[in-house]
Amino acid sequence: MYEKERQELIDCALSMEAQGLIVQSGGNVSRRMPCGNILMTPSAMAYGSMDPEDLVLMNPDGKIIEGTRRPSSDHQALLYIFKHMPQVNVILHTHQPYAVALSLVADELPACTTTLIDELQGAVPVAPFTRSSDEGMGISVVTHCNGSLAVILKHHGVMAYGKDPEQALSAAIYLEEGCKGYLAALATGRPVARLSAEQVAAESQERGYYGQP
Numbered sequence: 001m002y003e004k005e006r007q008e009l010i011d012c013a014l015s016m017e018a019q020g021l022i023v024q025s026g027g028n029v030s031r032r033m034p035c036g037n038i039l040m041t042p043s044a045m046a047y048g049s050m051d052p053e054d055l056v057l058m059n060p061d062g063k064i065i066e067g068t069r070r071p072s073s074d075h076q077a078l079l080y081i082f083k084h085m086p087q088v089n090v091i092l093h094t095h096q097p098y099a100v101a102l103s104l105v106a107d108e109l110p111a112c113t114t115t116l117i118d119e120l121q122g123a124v125p126v127a128p129f130t131r132s133s134d135e136g137m138g139i140s141v142v143t144h145c146n147g148s149l150a151v152i153l154k155h156h157g158v159m160a161y162g163k164d165p166e167q168a169l170s171a172a173i174y175l176e177e178g179c180k181g182y183l184a185a186l187a188t189g190r191p192v193a194r195l196s197a198e199q200v201a202a203e204s205q206e207r208g209y210y211g212q213p
């Protein structure tokens, strides 16, 4: 069941690895299927040798519907996010290093570039430390998301999400770019310029031109 979607999630994880957002078997990818069940990468398996049948299909309560592998150790947190954020269909969990670095020195990545507004819908919050692998991490993400397409988990990593794999992957990649730039600006020791609320609102408006018709 869901052969195409299973492969898409593995491809997504491989893109995360290629972009330096995860190493080895770190992180995970999960997706809400139209029937409401959740497809998830298995715990502690390398993505390069992962087959579509290694992914686990579970119902929203965590009951395994299909698959012989153990699901990601973060499954309780992921199920909580899916349950409480109905607009989210795909969640990527990464340990991307620049976002983690930022979490150690700041409480948010401010919406200081147009890319952050366009790709992440604005500032990205840093949620306080919670233990990994239990529901508390999911509660923290839902509590702190504040309209952003990602939450940085202090001392840990990132939850990036969206309506489909492309939007979630884009959020994770552009978040890393944004963190890199912001940390470089902070490292100069000079004040970091902010965009005003009006400028953020202007950039947030729908534009008719970007992309291909």
Ligand SMILES: [Zn+2]
Pocket (backbone or CB within 6 Å): 027, 093, 094, 095, 132, 156, 157
């Ligand atoms: Zn993690």
